[in-house]
Amino acid sequence: KNQVEQSPQSLIILEGKNCTLQCNYTVSPFSNLRWYKQDTGRGPVSLTIMTFSENTKSNGRYTATLDADTKQSSLHITASQLSDSASYICVVSDYSSASKIIFGSGTRLSIRP
Amino acid sequence: DGGITQSPKYLFRKEGQNVTLSCEQNLNHDAMYWYRQDPGQGLRLIYYSQIVNDFQKGDIAEGYSVSREKKESFPLTVTSAQKNPTAFYLCASSISLAGSYNEQFFGPGTRLTVL
Numbered sequence: 001k002n003q004v005e006q007s008p009q010s011l012i013i014l015e016g017k018n019c020t021l022q023c024n025y026t027v028s029p030f031s032n033l034r035w036y037k038q039d040t041g042r043g044p045v046s047l048t049i050m051t052f053s054e055n056t057k058s059n060g061r062y063t064a065t066l067d068a069d070t071k072q073s074s075l076h077i078t079a080s081q082l083s084d085s086a087s088y089i090c091v092v093s094d095y096s097s098a099s100k101i102i103f104g105s106g107t108r109l110s111i112r113p
Numbered sequence: 114d115g116g117i118t119q120s121p122k123y124l125f126r127k128e129g130q131n132v133t134l135s136c137e138q139n140l141n142h143d144a145m146y147w148y149r150q151d152p153g154q155g156l157r158l159i160y161y162s163q164i165v166n167d168f169q170k171g172d173i174a175e176g177y178s179v180s181r182e183k184k185e186s187f188p189l190t191v192t193s194a195q196k197n198p199t200a201f202y203l204c205a206s207s208i209s210l211a212g213s214y215n216e217q218f219f220g221p222g223t224r225l226t227v228l
Contacts, residue, residue: 043219
């Protein structure tokens with residue numbers, strides 16, 4: 001069964017600190033992996049996208065890594081800001097069907113001043 | 114100002130009523146999607162459409178219906194047959210069907226509450 005699992009479920013850190021969020025997947029065949037940021041009550045916004053041949057992608061203070069062999073990805077946030085408080089969702093797609101876009105349940109990140 | 118819009122932001126429905134959620138995009142995207150989001154769960158696909166006048170069921174289509182009469186519009190009707198409709202509904206679009214390198218752009222969502 002195609003699955004995307006994220007950890008931790010929730011995380012609280014102090015402003016200015018770094019953190020790393022994890023995503024493990026079993027989706028096959030694999031096409032790409034995206035990380036989205038979703039503010040409360042809003043739609044998700046894409047942060048990064050990686051195909052199987054890419055193992056790192058940065059977007060400002062956000063850096064995503066991908067290990068296609070172990071089927072693991074991480075999202076590292078550097079020098080966190082209060083505006084980083086949101087849910088971060090890992091999304092994995094395969095080639096076989098448009099409906100095979102599997103969403104993780106997200107990590108709820110809270111940044112405290 | 115390009116983007117994808119959903120209305121209303123909040124919607125209240127009495128049991129037994131049908132309601133329609135609006136989704137409009139001016140990104141000239143061919144593909145559009147409807148998802149449902151419940152607390153602690155990942156987004157689940159309700160319906161998707163890759164072209165005008167064509168749409169396909171997703172994983173949880175029962176109790177929902179859609180139409181795609183115009184490229185820009187993809188309304189979702191939540192019927193009285195949907196047993197647990199209270200949720201956050203998200204509409205998305207992409208240049209073509211995702212599963213390739215295409216990014217999905219999401220609307221701001223509609224929160225539906227059944228009274």
